[in-house]
Amino acid sequence: MANVIIRPDWHIADKFITPEKAYLNRRLFLRGLGFTAGAATLLGASAPGLHAVEIPGATDLKKELYPAKRNPEFDPKWKLSDENEVFTYNNFYEFSTSKNAVVRLVKNFTTAPWPIEITGMIENPLKLDAGELVSMFPLEERVYRFRCVEAWAMIVPWTGFQLSKLIEKVKPTGEAKFVKFVTFNKPEQAPGMADKRYPWPYTEGLRLDEAMHPLTIVATGLYGRPLPKQNGAPVRIVVPWKYGYKSIKSIVRIEFTDKQPKTLWETMAPDEYPFESNVNPAVPHPRWSQATERMIDSGDRVRTQPYNGYAAQVAKLYPKS
Ligand SMILES: Nc1nc2c(c(=O)[nH]1)N[C@H]1C(S)=C(S)[C@@H](COP(=O)(O)O)O[C@H]1N2
Ligand SMILES: [Mo]
DSSP states (O other), X not given: OTTOOOOSSSOOOGGGSSOHHHHHHHHHHHHHTTOOHXXXXXXXXXXXXXXXXXXXXXXXXXXXXXXXXBOGGGOOOOOOOOHHHHTTSOOBTTTBSSTTTHHHHTTTOOOSSOEEEEEESBSSOEXXXXXXXXXXXXOEEEEEXXXXXXXXXXXEEEEEEEHHHHHXXXXXXTTOOEEEEEXXXXXXXXXXXXXXXXXXXOEEEEEHHHHHSTTXXXXXXXXXXXXXXXXXXXXXXXXXXXXXXXXXXXXXXXXEESSOOOOHHHHHOTTTSOSSOBOOTTSOBTTBOOSEEEETTTOOEEXXXXXXXXXXXXXXXXXXX
């Protein structure tokens, strides 16, 4: 780690504000459509929401709703990670444990139709298609930090809505204390599921108060488009103050319960991936430090923040720590 750059905080150097790589790629996309180099430069500069060419793994669920308006409360002016990295460097073990292979292996993954069930200790159980869920509440864009337990990180614009809105609609009963989330179970479409060492399907969970927190979202899109398959189409959960594995992809079931749910990662290795899993630079993973993280596009090393930078919003949920 000879070239480690520790930056004082999350205000990353200005030189990264227009990533050259993203700019060049956009130019290539547009040129492919027959734009001249000059026109491409103009369009690239003036229409950042323009998506002229399909990205790998693209989906089109309710695409007329994108891009959604960015919520000014979650627009911290950080430099976004290069979307080409975000779309091609993925943890999605149902497809592969190799991050760069996922985007290729999602080709036969079908995400429509996509039935979702909301069940358990609630007054208003629901069965609906992902498209109905995506249309149920107004969509907004939020720029969040995202921190994987493996010590890589990114800053991305998610589209979605607060999970609390859905929870208010289904009305948990007084007994409900936890929310369990379950991913699809389609081994015929997801080659990684042949690895029977993992307790498929992928499951995750939150305490009810964590699920109700305004930072917790149902994400339906990324970079102004419906979620690509490799990033968890058609809908996933995003919990920005916890390690990335809590942000479960491609969910089919949300269940309200009075017992702390067993998660896939906790079942595999409880001391490495416990249920709570709040980002904490002071607590190393048993096999590596969590003090710093590597930005996936620039490779910069930055200091990891308690609760991934969201302490002011969420520390009160954890009075004992
Ligand atoms: N169903 C499911 N959800 C998942 C995973 C997975 O393997 N399967 N990986 C998790 C991990 S470890 C991370 S870091 C993030 C990665 O999300 P991204 O590929 O969109 O960056 O997804 C999380 N959600
Ligand atoms: Mo992760």
